[in-house]
Amino acid sequence: MQVFNLYLKILKKHIQQLVIYIIIYLVVAIIMSSSITQEIKAETDIFSRNKREIAFFSAENTPLIDGLKHELEKVANFIDLPDETEALQDALFFRNVSYIVRIPEGFTERFMKGEDVRIEKTVVPLSFSSVYIDMSIDNYLNTARLYLNHYGDISQETLVEFLKSDLSAEAAVELKTTSRRPVSNIYANYFFNYMPYTLLAILILGMSSLLLIFFDVDLRRRNNCAPISTTSFNLQFMLANLLYTLITWLILVLCCILFNFRDSLNINTIYFIINSFVFAVCAFSIGFLTGNLIRSPNAVPAVANVVTFGMCCISGVFVPVELLGDSVIKMASFTPVYWYVKANNHIAGLTRFDFSSVSPVLSSILIQLGFALACFSVALVAGKKRMFQ
Amino acid sequence: MFAQIFINRLKCLLRNRETVFWTVAFPLVLSVFFNLAFSNLDKSETFNPVNVAVVNDENYQNNIFFKAALNEVSKGDDRLFNLMEVTEEEAERLLSSNSIDGYITVGSSLKLIVGKSGINQNIIKSFIDNYLHTFSTVNNILVKNPAGSRALFENLSQRVSYTREVSPSSAAPNNVLNYFYTLIAMACFYGCFWGMREITDIQADLSSLARINTAPVHKMKAFIYSLCASLLIHLVEMAILLSFLRFVLNVDFGSRTGYVILTVILGSIAGLSFGAFVSALVKKSEGFKIGIMIGATMIGSFLAGMMYQNMKYIVAKKVPLLSYLNPVNLLTDAFYCLYYYDTLKRYAINMGLLTIFIIVFWTGTYLVIRRRKYASI
Numbered sequence: 001m002q003v004f005n006l007y008l009k010i011l012k013k014h015i016q017q018l019v020i021y022i023i024i025y026l027v028v029a030i031i032m033s034s035s036i037t038q039e040i041k042a043e044t045d046i047f048s049r050n051k052r053e054i055a056f057f058s059a060e061n062t063p064l065i066d067g068l069k070h071e072l073e074k075v076a077n078f079i080d081l082p083d084e085t086e087a088l089q090d091a092l093f094f095r096n097v098s099y100i101v102r103i104p105e106g107f108t109e110r111f112m113k114g115e116d117v118r119i120e121k122t123v124v125p126l127s128f129s130s131v132y133i134d135m136s137i138d139n140y141l142n143t144a145r146l147y148l149n150h151y152g153d154i155s156q157e158t159l160v161e162f163l164k165s166d167l168s169a170e171a172a173v174e175l176k177t178t179s180r181r182p183v184s185n186i187y188a189n190y191f192f193n194y195m196p197y198t199l200l201a202i203l204i205l206g207m208s209s210l211l212l213i214f215f216d217v218d219l220r221r222r223n224n225c226a227p228i229s230t231t232s233f234n235l236q237f238m239l240a241n242l243l244y245t246l247i248t249w250l251i252l253v254l255c256c257i258l259f260n261f262r263d264s265l266n267i268n269t270i271y272f273i274i275n276s277f278v279f280a281v282c283a284f285s286i287g288f289l290t291g292n293l294i295r296s297p298n299a300v301p302a303v304a305n306v307v308t309f310g311m312c313c314i315s316g317v318f319v320p321v322e323l324l325g326d327s328v329i330k331m332a333s334f335t336p337v338y339w340y341v342k343a344n345n346h347i348a349g350l351t352r353f354d355f356s357s358v359s360p361v362l363s364s365i366l367i368q369l370g371f372a373l374a375c376f377s378v379a380l381v382a383g384k385k386r387m388f389q
Numbered sequence: 390m391f392a393q394i395f396i397n398r399l400k401c402l403l404r405n406r407e408t409v410f411w412t413v414a415f416p417l418v419l420s421v422f423f424n425l426a427f428s429n430l431d432k433s434e435t436f437n438p439v440n441v442a443v444v445n446d447e448n449y450q451n452n453i454f455f456k457a458a459l460n461e462v463s464k465g466d467d468r469l470f471n472l473m474e475v476t477e478e479e480a481e482r483l484l485s486s487n488s489i490d491g492y493i494t495v496g497s498s499l500k501l502i503v504g505k506s507g508i509n510q511n512i513i514k515s516f517i518d519n520y521l522h523t524f525s526t527v528n529n530i531l532v533k534n535p536a537g538s539r540a541l542f543e544n545l546s547q548r549v550s551y552t553r554e555v556s557p558s559s560a561a562p563n564n565v566l567n568y569f570y571t572l573i574a575m576a577c578f579y580g581c582f583w584g585m586r587e588i589t590d591i592q593a594d595l596s597s598l599a600r601i602n603t604a605p606v607h608k609m610k611a612f613i614y615s616l617c618a619s620l621l622i623h624l625v626e627m628a629i630l631l632s633f634l635r636f637v638l639n640v641d642f643g644s645r646t647g648y649v650i651l652t653v654i655l656g657s658i659a660g661l662s663f664g665a666f667v668s669a670l671v672k673k674s675e676g677f678k679i680g681i682m683i684g685a686t687m688i689g690s691f692l693a694g695m696m697y698q699n700m701k702y703i704v705a706k707k708v709p710l711l712s713y714l715n716p717v718n719l720l721t722d723a724f725y726c727l728y729y730y731d732t733l734k735r736y737a738i739n740m741g742l743l744t745i746f747i748i749v750f751w752t753g754t755y756l757v758i759r760r761r762k763y764a765s766i
Binding site (some may be wrong): 024039138170 | 406407410411414415418422423425426427428429436437460482484485486487498499500501502503504505506507514515517519521522523524525526527529530533534537540541543544545548549550551552553554556557558564580588629673674676677679680681682685687688691696697699700702703705706725729731732734737
């Protein structure tokens with residue numbers, strides 16, 4: 001097993017660099033997964049609505065506005081801010097508040113007369129929170145308008161009483177899961193979604209560096225003189241590559257389970273692991289391909305970073321797939337990362353594991369295997385070509 | 390002497406294709422990917438209908454108002470729901486295979502059954518809540534004014550938005566910009582590769598190029614001259630990146646162009662000094678040094694919000710000190726301040742802190758590389 005041992009020896013020389021990368025990527029993945037998990041849990045919990053921080057300024061004090069403020073209390077915490085431009089800009093900039101409501105002078109009077117009036121809002125763009133506040137305000141005022149238009153004569157006080165009782169109704173919600181304890185897969189979903197970033201980078205970096213060394217013309221010629229058959233040489237070499245892939249993958253998976261132990265003991269995790277293993281195989285063949293195409297050791301980190309970042313950027317690793325444009329998604333579907341992320345997102349929502357529920361995952365996995373096979377074949381052709389140079 | 394060292398150094402550095410790649414090509418490539426990924430983020434989001442089922446039993450058929458309301462929002466191109474009317478067993482099966490986000494049962498009261506909490510589940514719940522509110526309102530009105538039912542029902546669907554967005558400053562807040570600003574900050578800090586080259590090439594224990602030390606020039610002078618060459622190259626690269634962002638990808642930098650350029654210059658100097666500092670301090674292989682520099686810059690950029698924007702606000706809220714100790718974040722904030730604030734106060738604070746970093750890095754570098762003697766025989 002000289003070739004195998006040699007591989008490991010060279011790997012050992014590079015280990016410092018590789019460990020730096022693993023640590024960086026892990027730190028990023030862990031911080032990101034846990035903070036996104038917290039955020040999503042808080043933002044979307046259907047049972048206890050997370051209250052948003054808002055600032056409320058009103059140029060007038062009327063029963064209607066008081067009622068609105070009470071209604072908003074259901075979804076928001078009011079933060080006291082001085083009414084100065086810079087203080088408000090700062091508050092929005094640092095997200096101390098995500099929404100500023102400003103009721104203009106004469107709003108109530110004009111509203112009661114049925115005129116077209118608006119409340120001024122200043123929001124942090126692209127946040128769910130602003131949607132809830134918008135909904136709350138619109139609900140309140142639209143309902144008020146119905147009373148004004150159709151109830152006949154109505155005083156502000158009666159109107160506010162009606163609104164209060166109308167808007168207190170709430171739908172009953174029941175959570176139904178097959179397991180005893182509701183399981184959250186958000187953390188695992190995000191952690192596994194970030195895995196391609198780490199896995200691809202590490203595998204391309206490591207494997208390409210090693211391939212370059214092994215296929216250096218002079219070294220290869222010398223190795224060819226050795227009394228060892230090409231088959232054995234190649235087998236040992238591939239075996240070492242596979243071992244490297246396996247270890248990297250194992251470290252990442254173990255980290256995920258370790259940091260998320262409480263929510264890891266379920267069937268979803270097994271599917272996550274299977275999917276990530278298939279992706280690891282895919283990453284292995286991509287690493288093998290780039291290793292066969294690159295000619296200079298200096299180009300290795302460059303290619304590794306561009307390929308990794310590019311694929312992850314357009315395939316829904318950093319930006320959720322739902323937010324990507326259609327043309328970008330079409331492009332992304334030509335990368336295995338897209339199918340990997342797609343399978344993960346589906347697995348996260350599974351609570352039943354019969355064939356029809358799991359089949360979308362399986363087809364994504366098959367597509368990844370297809371990519372792996374394709375890259376591997378191209379790599380073999382490229383490698384062969386290189387042999388005869 | 391300046392001209393000679395400067396020009397030769399320029400040639401020398403430009404032949405180092407690897408460094409040129411990291412400092413200019415890589416940020417350019419990243420900016421293209423960013424543009425692809427975020428191009429949709431600022432536009433009005435395309436809404437995908439929520440898959441929802443309702444248990445089709447007697448209660449549901451009898452509750453004509455709810456049935457009508459549900460069907461109303463489930464038709465047309467901009468519908469809210471993809472509605473399925475199924476039996477309870479079927480609904481349960483659909484829910485557990487993740488084909489629907491939740492299902493509704495109509496008993497004595499309306500009930501929503503979900504498998505997990507999420508945005509879509511909240512949308513369904515909001516719809517039901519809304520229905521209940523409106524139902525109660527309609528009841529109250531019809532009790533008082535039964536004749537007006539027709540006009541009332543016509544009025545029901547005409548919902549008006551009662552809010553109007555006002556920008557907090559002369560510039561509209563924009564979330565995507567921050568991603569590009571972190572990218573520029575990262576590119577500035579990738580100037581560390583040039584800084585590293587400078588140290589490597591002047592320290593005799595790091596490279597053979599350091600024979601320049603034997604020339605009859607003061608080491609400090611030789612170092613500063615060649616540093617000027619590095620800085621020039623990096624500034625030209627940053628100019629390319631900025632023009633690409635501004636004119637090809639249409640990234641908005643606000644109206645204060647002069648300050649933007651000043652920020653980039655200071656940022657580039659900070660990047661160079663950072664590389665020099667790491668390179669002088671860490672006595673390991675070049676690969677290791679590059680690893681540290683890329684790592685530090687990546688983590689800095691990550692904490693400044695390059696991969697996940699809210700990270701920046703999480704840091705600002707939970708560990709405010711860290712957002713001032715992260716030079717990449719200082720630089721990102723400086724750009725955003727120029728775009729967003731009407732005053733320059735916060736910008737000045739950021740730039741001041743960045744200057745302190747530069748001074749610390751250079752002083753550290755100076756103390757390490759000065760008066761080094763080697764006895765290598």
